[in-house]
Amino acid sequence: MKYLQLIETEKEYKKALQRIEELFDVPKGSPESQELQVLVLLVEKYEAENFDEIPLPDPIDAIKIRMEDLGLKAKDLIPAIGDKGTVSKVLNRKIPLSLKMIRNLRQILGLPVEVLIQEIQCEVS
Numbered sequence: 001m002k003y004l005q006l007i008e009t010e011k012e013y014k015k016a017l018q019r020i021e022e023l024f025d026v027p028k029g030s031p032e033s034q035e036l037q038v039l040v041l042l043v044e045k046y047e048a049e050n051f052d053e054i055p056l057p058d059p060i061d062a063i064k065i066r067m068e069d070l071g072l073k074a075k076d077l078i079p080a081i082g083d084k085g086t087v088s089k090v091l092n093r094k095i096p097l098s099l100k101m102i103r104n105l106r107q108i109l110g111l112p113v114e115v116l117i118q119e120i121q122c123e124v125s
Helices: 010-023 031-050 059-070 074-081 084-091 099-109
Strands: none
Touching: 010 031, 059 074, 059 084, 059 099, 074 084, 074 099
């Protein structure tokens, strides 16, 4: 295993990424695979310290995009959300998602709970 050190600069980061690519298919248990594991940890540490985390999408926007991806209409969410009026109110940000709705939408749409549990800015009518 080569001598490894903390990644502190963009140049070192890019060099580490290049080395990871070179080592990607090495046999498990080999000295190179140990180097790969350590490099991945060092890169993850550098990224955590130097790159902003990508924010989660808005829950309602995520629901609408997923509906479009799956070819679903608002009426298709009735089993997850409730009657037609409740679906409309949720999609138009008039009422927030309940825990039961979040569980159901996770099942039907396959969206991560982390996205769905975020607070929704409801519009005041």
